[in-house]
Amino acid sequence: MRHPNKISPDEITDPAVYFNRRKFIQTGILAASTVATGMAYRHFNHPASGEIKTAPIEGLTVAEANDSNGFHAADRETSLQDITHYNNFYEFSTDKDGVAPAASSFETNGWQVSVGGLVKNPRVFDLGDLLKISPPEERIYRMRCVEAWSMVIPWAGFSLSKLLDVVEPASDAKFVAFETLLDPKRMPGQQSDVLNWPYVEGLRLDEAMHPLTILASGIYGRALPPQDGAPIRLVVPWKYGFKGIKSIVKITLVATQPRTTWSEAAPDEYGFYASVNPQVDHPRWSQATEQRIGEFGRRPTLMFNGYAEQVAHLYTGMDLRANF
Amino acid sequence: MPNRSLICTQEWICERISDGMKEDDLRFARLLVLVNGAVPATLLGWDAWHHHLGANPVNFAILTTGMLALIFLMLTLAVTPLRKITGLNWIIFSRRTLGLYAFFYASLHFLIFFSLDRSFSVSGTLSEMVKRKYLFVGITGLLVMVPLAVTSTNAMIKRLGGKRWRALHRLAYVAAAAGVIHYYMQVKADVRQPLVFAAVLAILLGYRLMDYWRRQSPAPAATPAVKPRPEA
Numbered sequence: 001m002r003h004p005n006k007i008s009p010d011e012i013t014d015p016a017v018y019f020n021r022r023k024f025i026q027t028g029i030l031a032a033s034t035v036a037t038g039m040a041y042r043h044f045n046h047p048a049s050g051e052i053k054t055a056p057i058e059g060l061t062v063a064e065a066n067d068s069n070g071f072h073a074a075d076r077e078t079s080l081q082d083i084t085h086y087n088n089f090y091e092f093s094t095d096k097d098g099v100a101p102a103a104s105s106f107e108t109n110g111w112q113v114s115v116g117g118l119v120k121n122p123r124v125f126d127l128g129d130l131l132k133i134s135p136p137e138e139r140i141y142r143m144r145c146v147e148a149w150s151m152v153i154p155w156a157g158f159s160l161s162k163l164l165d166v167v168e169p170a171s172d173a174k175f176v177a178f179e180t181l182l183d184p185k186r187m188p189g190q191q192s193d194v195l196n197w198p199y200v201e202g203l204r205l206d207e208a209m210h211p212l213t214i215l216a217s218g219i220y221g222r223a224l225p226p227q228d229g230a231p232i233r234l235v236v237p238w239k240y241g242f243k244g245i246k247s248i249v250k251i252t253l254v255a256t257q258p259r260t261t262w263s264e265a266a267p268d269e270y271g272f273y274a275s276v277n278p279q280v281d282h283p284r285w286s287q288a289t290e291q292r293i294g295e296f297g298r299r300p301t302l303m304f305n306g307y308a309e310q311v312a313h314l315y316t317g318m319d320l321r322a323n324f
Numbered sequence: 325m326p327n328r329s330l331i332c333t334q335e336w337i338c339e340r341i342s343d344g345m346k347e348d349d350l351r352f353a354r355l356l357v358l359v360n361g362a363v364p365a366t367l368l369g370w371d372a373w374h375h376h377l378g379a380n381p382v383n384f385a386i387l388t389t390g391m392l393a394l395i396f397l398m399l400t401l402a403v404t405p406l407r408k409i410t411g412l413n414w415i416i417f418s419r420r421t422l423g424l425y426a427f428f429y430a431s432l433h434f435l436i437f438f439s440l441d442r443s444f445s446v447s448g449t450l451s452e453m454v455k456r457k458y459l460f461v462g463i464t465g466l467l468v469m470v471p472l473a474v475t476s477t478n479a480m481i482k483r484l485g486g487k488r489w490r491a492l493h494r495l496a497y498v499a500a501a502a503g504v505i506h507y508y509m510q511v512k513a514d515v516r517q518p519l520v521f522a523a524v525l526a527i528l529l530g531y532r533l534m535d536y537w538r539r540q541s542p543a544p545a546a547t548p549a550v551k552p553r554p555e556a
Binding site: 022026029030033034037038041042045047048081082085086090094096097147149192194195265266281284285286291293294297298 | 348352355356359360363364367368371376377378379380382383384388440441443452455456457458509510512513514516
C-alpha cells in the first residue's frame with residue numbers, strides 16, 4: 001500500500017540532531033560568556049556623566065571684555081558635562097573619568113583659607129569672607145592641559161591681586177605658595193603615594209598680581225563642583241592646567257621660589273613656570289598641537305595659550321626653554 | 325584527510341593534546357574565543373557611534389584598544405602555563421585566536437593614533453616615533469607581531485615546521501614586554517596599572533623559565549634510573 005504523501009527516510013530529522021543537547025548547551029555557553037564579557041567591558045569602561053546641581057553664584061557680573069584684557073575668550077565654550085567629567089584631580093582619582101564619582105560626596109562646609117607669610121596683615125579667612133573681597137566676575141578662559149588637551153571654561157572668580165592687596169605683601173615677598181587640603185579621609189586619592197601630598201604650587205609675585213590670574217569659586221554661573229576644585233581654586237590661563245591648584249587651604253608669601261608638586265615628581269618633565277609653549281615639547285609628547293575637548297581633530301597650540309599680548313612682557317629676556 | 329584535522333596541525337607545535345576531545349568541542353572552544361574577543365570592539369564601535377566615549381573620545385579609544393591589546397597578549401601567553409598546570413590540553417585551541425586578537429587590537433590602537441590623533445600624517449607619525457621613546461617601543465611591539473600573525477595559519481606551521489615555528493613565535497614574549505614597557509613609559513605618575521601588567525608578564529615568563537630549567541636538570545642521581553611502575 002502506498003502512502004499518499006510519502007516522506008523519504010533521509011528527510012526525517014535525525015533524533016541525534018533533534019535532541020542535540022550539545023548544541024543547545026554550547027549556544028547557552030556562548031550567549032552567557034558574551035554577556036559576561038560585555039558586562040566586564042562596561043564595568044571598566046563607563047564614561048562618567050551626571051548633572052551639576054551646585055548653588056548658583058549670586059551677583060555674578062560679566063567681566064568687562066575688551067580686545068586686550070583677555071578676560072573673555074571668543075572660542076566656543078566647552079560643555080558643562082565635559083568640564084565636570086574629565087578632570088585631573090589625583091586627590092580623588094588618577095582616572096579622569098573617575099574623579100567626578102569619587103569626589104561627589106566631598107563636603108566643603110566650614111572651609112577656611114589661611115593667608116600669611118611675608119604679609120602685613122596675615123589672616124585666616126572663612127570662605128564666605130574671602131569671597132566677599134571682590135564681586136565674582138565671569139572670565140571665559142582657554143585651559144590647556146600639559147597632556148595636550150584643552151577646554152574653554154567660563155569661570156566665576158576675581159583677580160588674586162584683590163586678595164593680595166588686602167593682606168599687603170611685604171617688600172621682601174617675591175613668590176606666592178599655595179597648598180591644597182590634606183585629608184586622606186575626604187580625599188581618598190591621598191591614601192596612595194602617587195604624588196607627594198599635599199599638592200603645592202607657586203607663582204612669582206608679578207604672575208600672581210597679573211589681572212588674568214584669578215581665584216575661581218564657580219563655573220557656568222554655579223559654585224565649583226568638587227571635581228573642579230571646590231570650593232576655591234587658582235586659574236592661571238597662560239600656564240598648563242596643573243598650575244591651577246585646587247581646593248586651596250593655604251596661601252603663603254615667600255622670598256624664594258617655592259617647591260611645586262609636579263616639578264618635584266618629575267623635574268625633567270614639569271617646570272616651575274610651566275607656561276604654555278608650543279615650541280618646547282614635553283619629553284614624551286609634542287606640545288605643538290592640542291585636542292580641544294568637543295572638537296574633531298587637533299588645533300595648533302598658541303604661545304602662552306593665546307595670552308602672549310597680556311603676559312609675554314613678564315618673561316622678557318628669560319630663556320623659556322630652560323625655564324619650562 | 326587526517327592531517328587537515330585541527331588536532332593534527334596543533335600537534336606539530338605542541339605535544340599530544342587531543343585527550344580524546346571531540347573535534348566539534350575543539351571547534352567550539354575556538355568559536356567561543358572568536359565571539360568573545362569581538363565583544364569589546366563591538367561595544368567600542370557602538371559607543372563611538374552614539375557619542376558615548378566621554379569628553380575625549382579619540383584618547384579614550386586609543387587607551388581602550390591599547391589596554392585590550394595588552395590583555396589579549398597576556399591571555400595568549402597564559403594558555404601554555406594553564407594547559408600544563410591544569411592538564412586541560414584543549415585550551416591550546418584558543419591560543420591562535422587570542423594572539424590574533426592581540427594583534428588586531430594593537431593594530432587598531434596604532435591606526436586610531438595615526439588617523440585621528442596624527443591626522444594621517446606619515447611624517448608627523450614617524451617623527452613622533454623617533455622622538456618619543458615610548459612610541460618607538462610601542463611600534464616595535466606591534467611590528468614584532470606582524471610575522472607572528474602572518475605565520476599563524478596551519479599552512480605556515482607546516483611550511484616552517486614545528487621547531488622553527490615555535491622559535492619564531494617566542495617573539496610573542498618580546499611583543500608583550502614591549503607593550504608593557506610602552507604603557508609604563510607613557511603614564512604620568514600612577515604606574516599601578518602598568519605594574520600589574522608587568523607582574524602578570526613576569527609570572528607568565530617566569531613559569532616558562534622554571535619549566536625550562538626543570539627540563540634541563542634531570543632528576544637527582546639518587547633516584548634509580550628506572551623506577552618500577554606500581555601498576556606494572
